[in-house]
Amino acid sequence: MTRAIRTELLKLGTARLPWGLLGLAVGLCSLHNILFDSNAGGTGHTSIPSLATYAGQSQAIWVPGELFLIATVLGVIVASGEFRHRTATGTYIATPNRGRVLAAKAIAASVMGLLFGLTGAAVSTAVGLGFTSAGGHHVLLSADTIARYAAGATVGSAILAAAGVAVGSLIRSQVGAIITVFVWGFVIEQTIGSVYNSAQPYLPYTAAAAMAGVKLGSATTSLPFVAALALLIALVVLVSVIAERTTLNADIT
DSSP states (O other), X not given: OHHHHHHHHHHXXXXXXXXXXXXXXXXXXXXXXXXXXXTTTOSSTTOOOOTTSHHHHHHHTOOOTHHHHHHHHHHHHHHHHHHHTTOHHHHHHXXXXXXXXXXXXXXXXXXXXXXXXXXXXXXXXXXHHHHHHHTTOOOOSOXXXXXXXXXXXXXXXXXXXXXXXXXXXXXXXXXXXXXXXXXIIIIIHHHHHHHOGGGGGGSHHHHHHHHTTOOOTTOOOOOOHHHHHHHHHHHHHHHHHHHHHTGGGSOOO
């Protein structure tokens, strides 16, 4: 198992695509926070409160939800890329236990997801506090609050990267799996959340955002950190079990 994990980490470390996705995540975090923080205290419906307030500063350092989507896509590529590039045969010959391969990929993707979340949180925090200081405002956020938001973004990204591996193993088509991730994130979850407000806190991306202190959509309440963490882990286990018992053990074509 240890060798399988090292192999998957080596694949991620030497491939260009994961680092390209990391660059995309950093760019989106920077652009999102610059646009929103520069308009803090504005009158638009998308503006955040003044950076002179605690609420404004809290929102100024939020990581955008797109970070979690990109982390999930990373996991999808880690799993489905084996079938797209026809390397799955060699991987399963080296490690015949396909469930073990799935676990190794999930762990490796989680490690990369940690980096995505940590980097995204660092960039968002730097931009937010930079605008706060530039405006001559005293920083009202405590170090514990900033660290808690960063930890939530980091852990949330890691778990969603593992979820992406489960989805990529369940839906072998890389394009199909990526489309599924984006349709869920941008259409299905937002639709369910807007129609059934009480259910929104229990949706995966909303729960991950809650761990980072972010409120998505029309959610008025958020799950506590531990509850959101348990929900996401349960989701990863559920999809992984379904994949392991269905498409993961199907013939490789």
